[in-house]
Structure formats: structure tokens, C-alpha cells
Amino acid sequence: MKVEENLKSIQEKIDEACKRSGRNPGEVTIIAVTKYVSTERAKEAVSAGIGNLGENRDDGMLAKHEEIGHAAKWHFIGSLQTRKVKNIIGIADYIHSLDRLSLAKEIDKRAEETVQCLIQVNASGEESKQGLSPEEVIPFVKDLEAYPYISAAGLMTMAPLTDDEEVLRHCFRTLKTLQKNIQDLNLAHAPCRELSMGMSNDFGIAVEEGATMVRIGTALVGE
Numbered sequence: 201m202k203v204e205e206n207l208k209s210i211q212e213k214i215d216e217a218c219k220r221s222g223r224n225p226g227e228v229t230i231i232a233v234t235k236y237v238s239t240e241r242a243k244e245a246v247s248a249g250i251g252n253l254g255e256n257r258d259d260g261m262l263a264k265h266e267e268i269g270h271a272a273k274w275h276f277i278g279s280l281q282t283r284k285v286k287n288i289i290g291i292a293d294y295i296h297s298l299d300r301l302s303l304a305k306e307i308d309k310r311a312e313e314t315v316q317c318l319i320q321v322n323a324s325g326e327e328s329k330q331g332l333s334p335e336e337v338i339p340f341v342k343d344l345e346a347y348p349y350i351s352a353a354g355l356m357t358m359a360p361l362t363d364d365e366e367v368l369r370h371c372f373r374t375l376k377t378l379q380k381n382i383q384d385l386n387l388a389h390a391p392c393r394e395l396s397m398g399m400s401n402d403f404g405i406a407v408e409e410g411a412t413m414v415r416i417g418t419a420l421v422g423e
């Protein structure tokens with residue numbers, strides 16, 4: 201399938217989810233996750249109107265960035281080893297996988313301008329999942345104040361692989377509640393405007409529950 205056709209049907213589903221939940225579709229950014237596909241396919245996505253690309257490895261991001269450059273914004277969505285930070289700093293516009301202070305420290309050390317970071321939360325409590333537990337998030341956000349180059353732009357989660365709508369909604373609502381609690385703190389370093397949640401299988405529900413960034417690979421550019 202052409203990316204253009206996939207994008208059209210995904211955008212329609214997002215529009216419908218927004219209608220159901222009284223949201224404005226302009227609040228939802230589609231990130232095309234291109235980790236499985238070629239640079240050519242990523243370029244096709246950009247030509248189809250995608251302005252945001254997601255990669256989960258530093259080498260994958262660098263290779264595609266080399267050819268596509270500023271035609272898209274770059275989202276690092278994978279678990280990030282501390283020693284790899286230097287490779288993506290200045291290239292990734294957003295890092296979605298901030299989950300420990302040692303990583304914050306390294307990002308802060310390498311950065312030359314503010315880095316937009318999303319805190320990864322394990323909202324489902326699955327053992328296999330990366331991210332802070334919901335209880336750890338508020339203290340973590342407060343600790344980030346020590347790192348002047350880090351802006352806590354939002355929260356990110358991966359829901360369990362399930363069709364159980366209630367399980368998915370619970371996970372997304374946990375993130376939304378945390379966002380509200382963080383915003384209520386009114387911290388200059390933690391505006392927390394973004395909720396990065398929803399993938400190919402669950403983005404409609406994520407949008408209903410308040411996602412501002414959906415990360416879509418398979419359904420948009422293929423596997």
C-alpha cells in the first residue's frame with residue numbers, strides 16, 4: 201500500500217476519534233515509525249505529508265537523517281543507552297524514552313540547546329516494559345529541575361498488546377492523570393504538553409483518551 205493511502209485512512213480514524221471525544225484533530229501529531237523500513241519508504245512518508253519520523257536506534261536515525269534532514273522532525277522512541285546519547289543529540293527533536301536520572305544527566309551534559317524529552321512510563325505494570333512506574337513519575341519530574349537543558353515536554357507509554365479495550369483505556373488514562381498532576385505543579389522545566397501514546401493497534405482509543413502524538417509504524421509505512 202502507498203503511504204499516502206494508509207495515511208488517509210489513519211487520518212480519518214483520528215478525525216472520528218476526535219469527533220467522539222470532542223477534540224480537535226489539529227492537536228494530534230502522527231509520527232511515522234520507520235524503524236522497520238528503508239530510507240526510501242521514509243521519504244515516501246515525507247512526500248505524503250508526514251512531518252514527524254520515529255526511530256528506535258541511533259544508527260537507524262542517523263542513516264535516515266543523513267538523507268532526509270530537516271524535512272521532518274525526528275523522534276527517538278527506543279530505549280536509549282547512555283553512551284549513545286552523543287550520537288543523537290542535535291539530531292533528535294524529541295526523545296521519548298527518558299526513564300532515569302543518569303540518562304537525564306548525560307543528555308544535559310551533551311546538549312547545546314534545550315532538549316524536548318518525554319518521560320517513559322510503564323503504565324500497565326508489565327514486567328517486560330520499560331519506563332518508570334506511575335508512582336515514580338512526580339518525584340522524577342521534580343528531580344529533572346537539576347538539568348537545565350532538559351524540558352519535560354510530556355509523557356510516553358506503550359500499552360500492552362491486547363484487544364481488551366478496558367485495559368488499554370486504563371493505561372492511557374493513567375498517563376493523562378499523571379500529565380494533569382504534573383501540569384498542576386506549574387514547573388517551568390516541565391510543561392508536559394504532550395502525551396505520546398497509541399500505535400497501529402490502539403491509536404483510536406489513545407486519541408479518545410487524549411494522545412497528542414501517536415506513533416504508527418505497521419499501519420502507516422509497513423513492517
Ligand SMILES: *Cc1c(COP(=O)(O)O)cnc(C)c1O
Binds near residue numbers: 277
Ligand atoms: C515500533 C514502535 C512503534 C510502532 O509500532 P506499530 O505497532 O508498528 O505501529 C511505536 N512506539 C514504539 C516505542 C515502538 O518501538
